[in-house]
Amino acid sequence: MHALAQPESESAWLSPWRRLRRDRIGMISLGVVLAYFAMILAATLDLVSRDWSREVGVPYASPSFLGRQPNPEASPAEGVPRPGGAPPDLSAVDPLAPKYAEWARRTAELKSGEAERAASLPWGGDRWGRDVLDKAIKGSQVSIAVGVAAALCATLIGTLLGAMAGFHGGRADDLLEWVYNVFTSIPGILLVFALAAVLRSGWLGKVFAEGIWMVVIILAVTGWTGMYRLVRAEYLKHRAREYVRAAEAIGASAASRMFAHILPNVSHVILIQLSLLVVAFIKVEVILSFLGLGVPVDMVSWGTMLAEAQTELVIGKWWQLTAATAFMAVFLTAFSMLTDSLRDALDPRLR
C-alpha cells in the first residue's frame, strides 16, 4: 500500500543489529549463548573441568545442594558385620613377623597418591564418582562443538551445491536434484546408522578413532540437504532478478554474479538456517552418543551422560539426568530464541 522511502542508515547489517538491540528477549538469549561460549572456551583451554574423568567422589556422591544423603552404593561393604577385637599375635610361627614393624614404618612415610574421596560433589557424582558438574561443562563443550562444526560443514556443502544448482540450472541442476533425491529418500536415521557402521568398521575408523570428526562428518553428510534446498530456491529467485541481469549486462562473470552479487543477498537466510542446523545437530549428536555411535568412549557429551542416567534413575540417582538436561535445555532454548529474534531483526519486509 505505502511505499515509504525511509531515510535509514548504512549497511545491511547495521540496522538489523539495532533492531536486535531493542529486542529484550533477543539480547538476553544472546547473553546466555555468549556465556556458554565463554564456558566452552574455558573448557577447551583446560581452565575448567580438565579432570572431569578423575574419580574424585565416592560412587553416586550426592549433590551438595541437598546436604548429606545416605549413600548405600558408596561403601558396599557397610552392613556386613566385622569381627571385633585385636588381631591375634602369631609372631612365633609367622616367618614374616620381624618385617612387619619395618613395613609399617615405611608405609607411613609414603604418601598415597590417592586423595580422599569426597562424599558429596556440587551436582553429585556418577557411578564411578566423577564430578557431574565437570562432566556437564565438558559435555557442553563437546556437544556444542560438534553441533557448530557439523552445521558449518553442512552449510558449506549445501550452499555450494545449492548455488550451482540454482544459478546454472539445466543439467547441473538436474544432476544435483538427483543427488538430493537420493539422499532424501533414505530415512535420515538409516543413513546415519549406515555411515556409522561403515566408518567404524572400515579403514576410516582408524583415521578417526579419536576426536569428534567422525560424528561431525556423519552429521554433515546426512544434514546438508535442507540447506541445499533453501539456497537453491534463493538462487533461482535471485537469478531472474533484474540486478543480476544488469550485472550480466555490464559483463560480470558467472562466479562474480554467484558470489559477489547474489550471495550477500542470500546471506541472511543462510545465517538463520545455520542457526537452526546447530540446534538440530546438537540434538542428533546427543542421540548418537547415547547409542554409542557418537563421540569416542573417552569423551563425554550430554548424550553419554544421558546413557548413564537411564540406569541410574532406577536406583533413584537423578543428578546426572538433571545436569545434562538442564545444561542442554538452557542452551538450546536460548539459542532458539536468539534465532527467532535474529529472524525478526533481519526481516527484509521492514526495509
Next chain:
Amino acid sequence: MVPTLAGVILLIFFLFRAFGGDPAEILAGQVASAEQIEAIRRELGLDRPWTAQLWIFVRGILAFDFGRSWITREAVSDIFLTRLPATLTITIPIVLLEVFLALPIAMLVAYFRGSLLDRLATALSVGAMSVSFLVYIIVGQYLLAFEWGLFPVQGWGDSAWKNLLTYAPLPVLLAALVSLAPQIRLYRSFFLDETKADYVRTARAKGLSEPAIMAKHVLRNAMIPVLTNVALLLPGVFAGSFLLEIFFSIPGLGREVYLAVNRSDYPVIQAFTVYLAVLTMLVNLAADVLYRLVDPRIQFR
C-alpha cells in the same frame, strides 16, 4: 522414481565397498587363518570385479533375496518381513496422531495470533523442544511405567491387537507428545502465511466472519503445504520410532538395524536401507498425488 532408486543402490553399494571394512575379515572373526578368509572371500564373490559385485547386489534387491545375515545366518528378507509389522504398529499411529492433533491446535493458535496465549504457547514450545527426546523417553518410561505402572515398561507380544493396545500406547504417546510442539509451530506458520494473502482481504470485503474465513478459505490453502510436509515428516518419524524400539525392546526394523550396526552386519544394514528408501519414495509419490488433488493449479502429467 527409478533413477532415484538406482542412485540409492549405487550410493549404498559404493559406501560400503569403498569405505567399509573387508567383509571377509569381519565375517571370519578374530581368529581366522588366511585360508579361511580366502574361502569366505570367494564364497561372497569378493574376488570378482566390482561391476559383477554390483550386479549381484542389484539382483539381490530386485529378487528380494539379500543372502543371510552375517551374524544370525537368518535370511535377510525374512528378518525384514518379520520385523516390519512391529515398526508399522508404532509408526502409523504416530503419523496419524501427529497430523490430526497438531492441525486443529495450530489453527486455533493461528486464530489467536499475537495474543498472550499465542506468545505463551510459543515460549513453552521452544522450551519443550530444547529437551532431548531421550529425556522424555527416559522420564516417561520411568514415571509412567516403572513408578506408576500405567503401561508396561517393555515388551512385545504375538498378537497384533495386543501389541496395539497394550505395548504400543506408551511409545506412541511419547513420540506424539514430543513432536506436537514443533508440528504445531510449523502448521501455525502455514496458517499465518495464508492469512496474509490477498484473497483473505477479498473474503473480508465480502462480509465473511473471521472464523468462517479461517475454516473455509485459509484451511484449504494451508492444506497444500501440510501435505507437502507429510513427506518430510517421515524421516523424523522413523528416527523416533527406531529409538523407541531400542528403548522398549520392540522387535522392529529400527532395533534390528541398531543391533546390526553394533555387530557390523552389513547385509542387514544395506538391505534395510534400500527397502526403506523404496518405502519412503512410495509414500512421497502418494503424497504427491494427494497434493495434486488438493491444488487445482497443478496439472496431472
Next chain:
Amino acid sequence: MSALLTVSALRVSFRLGTGRTVDAVRGVSFAVPENATLALVGESGSGKTVSAMSILRLLPENAVVDAASRIDYSGENLLTAAPGRLRALRGREISAVFQEPMTSLNPVLSVGAQVAEVLRLHQHIPPRQALERSAELLAEVGFALPKARLKAYPHELSGGEQQRVMIAMAVANEPKLLIADEPTTALDVTVQRQVLELISRLRERRRMSVLFISHDLGLVGELADEVVVMRDGEVRESGPVGRVFNAPRDPYTRALLACRPPLDARPRRLPVIDDFLRGGGVPEGGELRRPEGDGGIVEARDLQKQFRLRTGWFAATVIPAVRAISFRLSRGRTVGLVGESGSGKTTVAMLLMRLLDASGGEVRFAGVDLLRLSPRDVLPFRKRIQVVFQNPYASLNPRFSIGRTLTEPMRIHRLGTDDAGRTERARQLLQRVGMPENSLRRYPHEFSGGQRQRIAIARALAVEPEVLICDEVVSALDVSVQATVLNLLLDLQEERGLAYLFISHDLAVVKYMSDEVLVMREGEVVERGAPEAIYRDPQHEYTRKLLAAIPR
C-alpha cells in the same frame, strides 16, 4: 446530488513496530455522491488507497485511525460501527474490487463457488439457486459461456477475466457503493478499456455509486463525475471533473495534467511537477529537433527467438516469442518498440544484449554479428551497448553501495586509472543525472523509484556506450517522475549522440520519445512508421485498438 457517504477529517497512521509511526492520511475529507463516480487520484504514497480501505475498515493490523475521524453512511459512523454491522454491510451495501485479481481470488476454489458464496452469505438462498444466479452475473460481466465458467479455477482465466469475476462478486448483492482500487492497473492496455466500460455500464444500470481509485488522472477523466486529487496524505483539490480538468486551481493538479507526454505535440522538454509547484507553468523550448541522416550503428535483421519448454521426459513445446524482427538504430535517434505484455518486446532487448541466445537472425554492430560471438568475445561489446531495466526496485543490488554499483562496470572494462579515478568518474556521472554527490556511500533502499532509475541510467553510462536500450524505464514510475527521467534521457541523447531502443507498453510515451515506431504483437511487427503517421493514420487494426485505449 446528495452524498451517499461522507468522509470527514480522516487521519490514519501505521505503527511500524519499535514505537515509530508513519502518517498515511492526514485529515482528508470528501463526499461520495449518490449514483455517480468519484475518483480518488494520486501518486503512490498519496494515501488514496488507505483512505478508501478505511471505509470498509479493511486496513492492516498495525493501522491506527484517529478518533476524531468520521465516515458517515446511512446515518451512522462506519469507523465506530460494531463488527457485526460492518460485516453485514460488506459485500452487500458496500463492496470492493482490488488491483491484483490473480491473488485476490482464492486459488483452490472454483470461480462459481466464490461468486455463489457472497450471494449465499447475504441472501440466504439455496446452493443451486445461488449457482444459477452466479451464472447470470458472469453473463452480465461479459463471459460468453457463463455456465461452463462456473467450474473454472482462477488460474485458468486471463487477468481481464479474473477482474470481471471480482466485479461480478462485488455487484452480486446490488450494492449502493462500489470501491474500485486501481482495478485496471495490472491489466493490459486494451483490456483496461473493456473493464472500465464494464464498470461504467454497471454503474448506470444498477444506479450505484463508484469510488474509483487511480494514479492516472487521464484515465479518470473519462470515467468520473467528480475528482479528488491527493498528495502526501492530503486533499489538494476536489470538484466536478470538467472544472478540475479545464480550470485546475492547485499547482499539483496542473502539474499532473501537464506532465504526460502530449499526443499532438513534441515539446523539447516535458513539464515536471517542480515547474508547477514553483509557480511556473509549461516550460519553453519549442519543438524537439532530431538529427537526420544515417549514422547507423546497429542493424538487426530477422531476429528470432523460440522458447522450448520441457513438458515431459522427451517432449517439448516450442513457444515463438520473437518472429523475424528487423530494425536499425542510428546515432542520436530513437527507435520505439511498443506492445502489450507477451508481445516479445522485452525479449528483443534481451537478445540484443546477449542475455538470451537468439534462435535465428543477425545483429550487426560495426560490422560484427553480435549473435555469433562466443561469450568471451561479447565482453568488449558490453562497453558499447547497454540497457536500463524496468523495475528500479530490483535493478540495483540492494547490498551494493551506489559507488560500488557505478564503479563495478568501470573495473570490469578497465576504464579509469585506479579506484580513486573511478570514484571520481562515478561522482561526475551522478552529477550528470541529477543525483547528490553523497549518494556514493548510500544504499538503494534509501532512494525513491525515480532516483534509483537515474542511478541505473548512470550505471549504464559508466562504460560510455554508443547504444542504450531502455526497457520500460518509466513504466514503474509515477507520472511526474516519468517526465524527469524522460527529460534526462533526451538531454543525454543530444549530448552524447546515443542511439536508443525505447521499449514500452505506453503508446503516448513511445510516440513522444521515438523517431520511428514499431508496433509489436505476439512476436511480430504489425506496423511501423513515423510516430505522427501512426497516430494520425494507423493502418493495422491492432494499432487502432492501442490508440483507442489511450485515455482522452
